[in-house]
Amino acid sequence: MRGDGLSPQLRAEMVRPQLTILGAGQFPTLVSRPGAQVAGLAAGLGVVTFEDRSGRGWFKGGHNDSTGNMAICLEARRRCLVMLSNDVRAERIFPDIARLALGENDMPWRWEYGWYAQASAG
Numbered sequence: 001m002r003g004d005g006l007s008p009q010l011r012a013e014m015v016r017p018q019l020t021i022l023g024a025g026q027f028p029t030l031v032s033r034p035g036a037q038v039a040g041l042a043a044g045l046g047v048v049t050f051e052d053r054s055g056r057g058w059f060k061g062g063h064n065d066s067t068g069n070m071a072i073c074l075e076a077r078r079r080c081l082v083m084l085s086n087d088v089r090a091e092r093i094f095p096d097i098a099r100l101a102l103g104e105n106d107m108p109w110r111w112e113y114g115w116y117a118q119a120s121a122g
Contacts, residue, residue: 001073001080015058015075017042017049025114038108052076052106061112063088070094072107 003011021041040051047058055076062069068091073080081101083094095109095116109116 001078014045015047015049015056016044018045019043021048021111023111025111038111041108041111048108048112050106050108053104057105057107059107059112061091063091068094070098072098072102072105074102074105077102 003014006014017040019042021038021043024038038050040049042049044058047060049056049058051057052074054074057072057074059070059072061071066086066088068085068088069083070091071080071082079102081098083090083097085091091113092115095107098105098107
């Protein structure tokens with residue numbers, strides 16, 4: 001969050017929206033869903049940036065067959081959350097943990113996890 005080890009210019013460049021993301025999901029299909037894009041979503045340098053109710057935020061997640069992880073930072077609040085799991089199924093509770101730790105936020109869970117749209121629709 002502080003940019004330790006980075007120049008202020010490089011830190012700012014890392015979280016600057018570099019390229020607008022127009023897809024409705026991280027791994028879009030060939031089927032277009034007009035109007036389903038996430039407003040304010042963009043690629044930064046190694047992170048995905050988004051607009052939170054408090055200002056700019058960014059995140060980076062990943063997983064393999066057995067582990068899951070996610071880092072979320074809210075710039076204006078100067079708050080970050082890093083979640084590491086030894087079981088990929090833990091990703092299902094990441095949205096709830098983020099809400100508990102960071103308060104209400106606008107992390108684009110539906111874009112990050114295709115299942116989240118299905119889970120929250122029901």
